[in-house]
Amino acid sequence: MSTEVIHPDTHHVDDGHDHGDHKPSNFLDRWLFTTNHKDIGTLYLIFSLTMFFIGGSMAMVIRAELFMPGLQLVEPDFFNQMTTMHALIMVFGAVMPAWVGFANWLIPMMIGAPDMALPRMNNWSFWILPFAFTMLLSTLFMDSGGPAAGWTLYPPLVLQTGTSFAFVVFAVHMMGVSSIMGSINIIATIFNMRAPGMRLLRMPMFVWTWLITAFLLIAVMPVLAGAVTMLLTDHFFSTNFFNAAGGGDPVMFQHIFWFFGHPEVYIMILPAFGVISEILPTFSRKPLFGYGSMVYATATIAFLSFIVWAHHMFTVGMPLQGELYFMYATMLISVPTGVKVFNWVSTMWQGSMTFETPMLFAIGFVVLFTIGGLSGLMLAITAADFQYHDTYFVVAHFHYVLVPGSVFALMAATYYWLPKFTGNMYSEKWGKIHFWSSAIFVNVLFFPQHYLGLAGMPRRIPDYSPQFADFNMISSLGGFAFGATQLIFVGVVLHCAYRSKVKATPEVWEGSRGLEWTLDSPPAYHSFNTPPVVTHNALSRAD
Amino acid sequence: MKKENTVIVALAVLAALVATTWLILVAPGLGSNEVNMTRGVTQQSADHFELHMIVLWICAIIGIGVFTVMFTSIVLHRKSRNHTPAKFSHSTKAEIIWTVIPVLILVGMAVPATTALVKMEDSSGAEMTVKITGFQWRWKYEYLDEDISFISSLDPNSNAARQLNSGMVPANVDNYLLNVDHPLVLPVGKKIKFLITADDVIHSWWVPALGWKRDAIPGFVNEAWTNIEKPGTYRGQCAELCGKDHGFMPIVVIALPQDEYDTWVSEQLAEQGAAL
Numbered sequence: 001m002s003t004e005v006i007h008p009d010t011h012h013v014d015d016g017h018d019h020g021d022h023k024p025s026n027f028l029d030r031w032l033f034t035t036n037h038k039d040i041g042t043l044y045l046i047f048s049l050t051m052f053f054i055g056g057s058m059a060m061v062i063r064a065e066l067f068m069p070g071l072q073l074v075e076p077d078f079f080n081q082m083t084t085m086h087a088l089i090m091v092f093g094a095v096m097p098a099w100v101g102f103a104n105w106l107i108p109m110m111i112g113a114p115d116m117a118l119p120r121m122n123n124w125s126f127w128i129l130p131f132a133f134t135m136l137l138s139t140l141f142m143d144s145g146g147p148a149a150g151w152t153l154y155p156p157l158v159l160q161t162g163t164s165f166a167f168v169v170f171a172v173h174m175m176g177v178s179s180i181m182g183s184i185n186i187i188a189t190i191f192n193m194r195a196p197g198m199r200l201l202r203m204p205m206f207v208w209t210w211l212i213t214a215f216l217l218i219a220v221m222p223v224l225a226g227a228v229t230m231l232l233t234d235h236f237f238s239t240n241f242f243n244a245a246g247g248g249d250p251v252m253f254q255h256i257f258w259f260f261g262h263p264e265v266y267i268m269i270l271p272a273f274g275v276i277s278e279i280l281p282t283f284s285r286k287p288l289f290g291y292g293s294m295v296y297a298t299a300t301i302a303f304l305s306f307i308v309w310a311h312h313m314f315t316v317g318m319p320l321q322g323e324l325y326f327m328y329a330t331m332l333i334s335v336p337t338g339v340k341v342f343n344w345v346s347t348m349w350q351g352s353m354t355f356e357t358p359m360l361f362a363i364g365f366v367v368l369f370t371i372g373g374l375s376g377l378m379l380a381i382t383a384a385d386f387q388y389h390d391t392y393f394v395v396a397h398f399h400y401v402l403v404p405g406s407v408f409a410l411m412a413a414t415y416y417w418l419p420k421f422t423g424n425m426y427s428e429k430w431g432k433i434h435f436w437s438s439a440i441f442v443n444v445l446f447f448p449q450h451y452l453g454l455a456g457m458p459r460r461i462p463d464y465s466p467q468f469a470d471f472n473m474i475s476s477l478g479g480f481a482f483g484a485t486q487l488i489f490v491g492v493v494l495h496c497a498y499r500s501k502v503k504a505t506p507e508v509w510e511g512s513r514g515l516e517w518t519l520d521s522p523p524a525y526h527s528f529n530t531p532p533v534v535t536h537n538a539l540s541r542a543d
Numbered sequence: 544m545k546k547e548n549t550v551i552v553a554l555a556v557l558a559a560l561v562a563t564t565w566l567i568l569v570a571p572g573l574g575s576n577e578v579n580m581t582r583g584v585t586q587q588s589a590d591h592f593e594l595h596m597i598v599l600w601i602c603a604i605i606g607i608g609v610f611t612v613m614f615t616s617i618v619l620h621r622k623s624r625n626h627t628p629a630k631f632s633h634s635t636k637a638e639i640i641w642t643v644i645p646v647l648i649l650v651g652m653a654v655p656a657t658t659a660l661v662k663m664e665d666s667s668g669a670e671m672t673v674k675i676t677g678f679q680w681r682w683k684y685e686y687l688d689e690d691i692s693f694i695s696s697l698d699p700n701s702n703a704a705r706q707l708n709s710g711m712v713p714a715n716v717d718n719y720l721l722n723v724d725h726p727l728v729l730p731v732g733k734k735i736k737f738l739i740t741a742d743d744v745i746h747s748w749w750v751p752a753l754g755w756k757r758d759a760i761p762g763f764v765n766e767a768w769t770n771i772e773k774p775g776t777y778r779g780q781c782a783e784l785c786g787k788d789h790g791f792m793p794i795v796v797i798a799l800p801q802d803e804y805d806t807w808v809s810e811q812l813a814e815q816g817a818a819l
């Protein structure tokens with residue numbers, strides 16, 4: 001974060017009478033007690049980047065143990081702790097808070113609001129997170145070890161976790177509280193604080209996708225909280241919700257968990273759809289194709305995400321009718337998802353494209369997310385899933401939608417808006433190097449895992465038959481290289497924030513459209529104190 | 544400017560090379576590795592393999608189609624070629640087309656997918672029944688028509704080699720991690736029903752050559768069936784995370800012709816009788 005003072009006379013847009021640059025000078029006041037959406041956004045982004053590296057280092061342990069057959073580095077139980085923690089940290093600590101960070105920074109600037117609707121709650125929903133994750137991580141150092149039953153926390157296995165389980169459950173509760181407060185804030189902001197003329201169907205796609213994501217979060221985080229609470233009482237207070245011997249039902253947990261879990265995957269990807277829909281038009285110098293159908297497709301995907309959960313459970317022994325229903329419903333999701341991909345390609349078609357780093361990551365997203373989406377369609381086919389289920393094919397599938405999917409979109413968003421946030425341009429050369437090496441290594445890392453799964457390697461195993469050795473070694477090498485590559489990203493961001501001599505213009509990009517680009521780069525500490533006039537051509541769409 | 548571009552172009556070319564290498568050289572077979580789903584030795588596994596190949600091809604064609612259009616656009620419609628941007632921003636006709644066509648493709652996929660699933664779930668008319676129980680971390684098999692039952696665990700050689708820093712080379716161990724002390728012996732050409740359950744946590748019984756996996760859940764009895772067409776030894780593993788030794792509870796099925804199977808049964812009965 002640049003802390004330099006912005007002089008009122010450089011303001012691009014008249015912010016109103018008070019050129020409020022009331023940044024608290026005291027460090028604690030500025031960061032711990034902040035209610036400023038930009039500062040809180042920055043906190044979220046720094047936090048999630050930290051978690052990205054912690055979760056990533058766990059992935060390095062996993063790939064190192066899987067580098068060759070035989071156990072060389074860790075005991076199987078610790079390996080299971082690593083896979084479990086890696087997922088929990090990446091899902092709840094890296095990807096979700098990163099999107100909330102961008103929401104904080106961007107939504108008020110995109111809709112012409114001075115700040116979030118509920119700034120104090122905004123502070124609280126961020127500051128819960130470091131405590132939640134400190135607690136979660138601390139379980140690794142407890143006598144009974146961290147959770148080792150997978151991030152899906154299936155009973156009865158998860159009930160074999162030692163006393164540290166109580167800390168895991170409480171940490172999940174806190175993450176849920178944080179997410180719900182964040183979502184309420186986003187919904188309240190979007191519904192109440194739009195500038196005059198910013199009708200709902202004029203909002204930028206990123207705002208739309210976040211609005212829908214926020215509803216998903218409010219709907220499903222309490223479901224997860226309920227499920228883990230039942231685990232907690234089963235573990236410590238002798239209830240039998242999920243214990244068959246006591247009249248409970250272990251499969252019921254899976255139904256409840258995936259009722260949360262499937263929308264959860266869209267919580268991680270919908271904001272990514274929004275970002276891609278912002279970036280492609282900018283660098284194609286052409287309006288987003290099919291804005292209306294993009295909004296409806298997003299809403300349809302969100303609705304469908306509630307009624308497909310049991311496709312994660314095809315092997316638990318459901319009745320035939322149930323399996324058929326969940327197969328058909330899941331296949332249906334590919335229709336609105338396909339509309340999105342086709343609309344993105346049409347946005348690029350006949351454009352006047354340039355390929356700055358954000359555009360490269362966006363194109364990488366469209367290609368690799370599509371691959372992940374297509375393997376998802378394969379997994380929906382129940383009978384074939386009897387083979388795919390719980391193998392590395394599944395691991396490859398969801399990593400394609402999450403890493404070159406969500407994470408690439410996060411990278412794209414960072415490169416796209418960082419000049420706006422900091423007022424400086426990043427190094428295009430290093431950005432491109434970061435993109436190309438990420439794009440190569442992410443495929444070396446995850447593509448072989450399709451083959452491993454099809455050849456019969458189950459997921460979540462610390463050791464394997466030598467027939468799987470070659471692809472595991474390739475995958476591990478790709479993993480180490482991909483991990484190392486992300487250090488370039490940190491370098492680029494730090495350089496941009498503190499060292500870069502190239503100042504960003506307010507528009508930053510030639511083709512950029514939207515209210516945030518009418519503000520200075522960096523914007524004043526308090527922007528849009530008086531609402532802007534929303535004109536047609538200020539927006540990224542023409543219809 | 545030029546120098547920077549060299550690095551970036553080099554990386555881009557490398558990316559293209561890596562992708563091509565994958566598709567052409569590595570994918571069809573790295574050493575002797577399997578890279579695709581097995582066709583297996585049952586009607587079910589063949590069905591599931593066919594289904595897998597159908598959807599794989601459909602997905603590949605869709606993917607190639609989309610990427611071709613996209614990369615054509617990337618090559619032609621760039622600013623450096625002075626391409627002027629078009630102004631269009633929607634086309635109801637196009638959007639209806641690319642909603643309807645995918646729906647039709649999905650219907651086409653759903654037909655074979657439904658047929659295979661209906662067949663898979665019909666376990667009627669089984670000629671014998673085996674009960675499978677998952678434990679942490681071994682399997683118990685009970686032949687309900689005979690008086691045979693035994694426990695099947697990871698074989699001792701694999702077990703010694705798999706210890707942390709055992710110093711043993713996995714490649715030198717016979718069927719490392721995929722070998723058991725007491726394999727499940729089954730006759731070929733018979734419809735066999737499995738009753739699958741577990742005693743402690745959830746496991747999943749999976750032999751790829753038979754074409755399916757089914758969870759073993761405490762308190763539940765799941766049904767599945769097979770009809771093995773070819774004698775042979777088929778190996779699989781537990782597929783549901785079940786604790787620290789989840790990776791170390793393999794499954795071995797030995798399929799024998801009926802007469803050899805009958806001999807095996809009488810041997811087992813004699814052995815178990817002697818043990819009593």
Ligand SMILES: [Cu+2]
Pocket residue numbers: 261262265308309311312
């Ligand atoms: Cu799902």
Ligand SMILES: [Cu+2]
Pocket residue numbers: 745746747781782783784785786788789790792
């Ligand atoms: Cu297992």
